[in-house]
Amino acid sequence: MFELKPLPYAQDALEPVISAQTLSFHYGKHLKAYVDNLNKLLPGSGLEGESLEEIIRKSSGAVFNNAGQILNHDLYFGQFAAKPSSSAPTGALAAQIEKQWGSFAAFQDEFVAKGISLFGSGWVWLAAAPDGTLSIIQCPGADNPVAHGLKPILTFDVWEHAYYLDYQNRRADHLKALWGIVDWGVIEMRFA
């Protein structure tokens, strides 16, 4: 049985970037539904007792979609902080970003541009290959780097349920605002 992972902050902690109302629906309704759905789908699937990552690698259809959305949201909600200690990455991650994009600002521009141009619902990811090479990838629906043999590092949710109550159709404004709450300490640990 999978459980709804507790948020590492209060539901109003990320305002005004993400409102308490958005968080209460996004976490308390959308993510909860993915958890409930997967728990209903798993019995008899042959995947009982497997980790989310294993289920994602081995499944398709509704099981993949619900397992993917649980992993994606756990990573998404787990990477924010009301007052991040740093507004940019440091150490090995900063060095790799600089090597591949030239600057952190250039990386941010490409990340947001790929979030804006993703058609419909999905996720934009920073992912790492086994050799440490980074890439920014667009994943439709519930797809994620794990399904492609890559390590998930950072993600922005571009499903409308992530921003519509606060930003309506202004996806670009929402994505740019998210930089203010990314906890780079968490992101660096994922890359390490």
Ligand code: MN
């Ligand atoms: Mn979402």
